[in-house]
Amino acid sequence: MIKQLLKKQQQSLTYYFSHVDAGEIQKALDVLANCKGVIYFTGIGKSALVAKKAALTLTSTGTKSLYLGATNALHGDIGIVTEQDCFVFFSKSGESDELLQLVPFLRNKNLPLIAVVSTQQSRLAKACEVVVHLPLEKELCPYDLAPTTSSILQGLFGDVVAVALMELKKFPLDQYRQNHPAGRIGKRLIMKVKDLMITGEGIPLCGPEDKLFDELVELSNKKCGCILVIDKNAHLRGIFTDGDLRRALQQHGTKALEMPLGELMSKNPRTIGSEMLAIDAMQLMEANQKSPIMVLPVLEDQKVVGIIKLHDIIQSGV
Secondary structure, eight states: OHHHHHHHHHHHHHHHHHHOOHHHHHHHHHHHHTOSSOEEEEESTHHHHHHHHHHHHHHHTTOOEEEOOHHHHHTTGGGGOOTTOEEEEEESSSOOHHHHHHHHHHHTTTOOEEEEESOTTSHHHHHSSEEEEOOOSOOSSTTSOSSSHHHHHHHHHHHHHHHHHHHHHTOOHHHHHHHOOSHHHHHHHHOBHHHHOBOGGGSOEEOTTSBHHHHHHHHHHTOSSEEEEEOTTOBEEEEEEHHHHHHHHHHHGGGGGGSBHHHHSBSSOOOEETTSBHHHHHHHHTSOTTSOOSEEEEEETTEEEEEEEHHHHHHTTO
16 A cells, blocks of 8 residues: 555656746746745645745745744734735645635735645636646545645745755855754754864874884773874874774784884875864765775874764764
8 A cells, every 4th residue: 555655646746747837936936036025924724834834944044934824914913014025825725715815915015925826727826926836636635635745745845945045045054054053953063073072192092113012902992993193293194993903913913913003004094174064074984885984083284183983973963
């Protein structure tokens, strides 16, 4: 049953993308992009939930937007709307009385009205200056009644408009970061390498002339899975990992214990700066899927100032 429903939904979405008029969406986008005030969204029933999500998405991505319930609007809340604003109606049928009752009062305020509907000849479509038709073949509901596919199409419109406005306004990542101070998004955009890296005595360090045997305790005790090989100026020369230890013993046997780390280390390891985002460090570690790494040396002015572990990044919730 699930496979059949998924296939049916896929067919419905394919129908939508094959019949949707991008020009209509572009026309609506032009109006919204030129809006000097607030973009209001409204709807009834499930369309109201999608309208709320659309308003929240626009707000979080740099466009002033609010959801205004139709019933509350008719009982006074419409007073907040001005001619500088835009108003977007979400409605599958375009025949909801609550929405239609709003139209004449909004017209008196001389602001653009946009109808996002799945019925082109509806009263709401005829009452608005801009109409976006969302072609709907059939709801996923077996009775073609419950708003299922139609809600997805409305959500698609809201998301496309939000991203388009982001690009038009060149919405900066820094602003997005400020708008999402909490949760996983906030952590990904705010938490830096310096917030998670190991510093000071916790960094496993040795010189290129130090012998492997003498550094086994350092390798084990610091629990980083590696030792950073540095020169007298704290410049990184290479890295010696648990994997390098296994390979050294396989290749040289017990003789490897008397060899200097400078001969056994991996040269030119991947590194990162302390001011970079922790998510950037994670992506750098996983950049090569064939040989992912678990740690990154942290450098400032070419000098080692810390080390960051993939485990610590994951534990942080990033």
